[in-house]
Amino acid sequence: MSEASKIIGDKSEVIMHFDLKLADGSAADSTRVNKKPAKLVMGDGSLTPNFEACLLGLSAGDKKSFELAPEDAFGQPNPDNVHHMDKTRFAADMTLEEGMIMAFAQPDGSEVPGIIRSIAGTSVTVDFNHPLAGQTVIFDVEIIDVINA
Secondary structure, three states: OOHHHHEOOOOOEEEEEEEEEEOOOOEEEEOOOOOOOEEEEOOOOOOOHHHHHHHOOOEOOOEEEEEEOHHHOOOOOOHHHEEEEEHHHOOOOOOOOOOOEEEEEOOOOOEEEEEEEEEEOOEEEEEOOOOOOOOOEEEEEEEEEEEOO
16 A cells, blocks of 8 residues: 555544643643544544644654644634523532533534533523633644545
C-alpha cells in the first residue's frame, strides 16, 4: 500500500488518540484515559469543520498540536443558551448543586447537557452552552491509522 493512501482526506477513516487541553494546560478530554483511540470518518459530524481542518493532510504516525481560538473550537458563550427554570421541574429528591452537569430531554427525545450555574430560591439557572465555550483549546493528536476507500 502506498504512503499516499495513508494521508487524511475528505472521506478518510481516521483512528487517532487526542488530548484536548485548555490554554492553562488542564485536561478537558482525552482518549488516552481509557487507552481507547477515537475512530471517525472525516465529514461524519464527529468533529467540527475546524477540528477536521487540523487533521487534513496528516498521515499515519503523525503527532501534532493545534491551538484553536474559541471561535474555531466551541464558540463563544451565547446568553440565549442560559435558561432560568423553576425548581419544580426537577425531581423532588434530586440534590441540585452549582457546577453539576445534567442531561435534559429535548422535545424530539434527544438529550442535551446543561450546567447548573446557580440556585436562588425556586429559580435554577441552567447553562446549555458547551462547557468549553469561550475557551482557547489545545488539540493534540496522534494519528494511528488512516483508511481511504
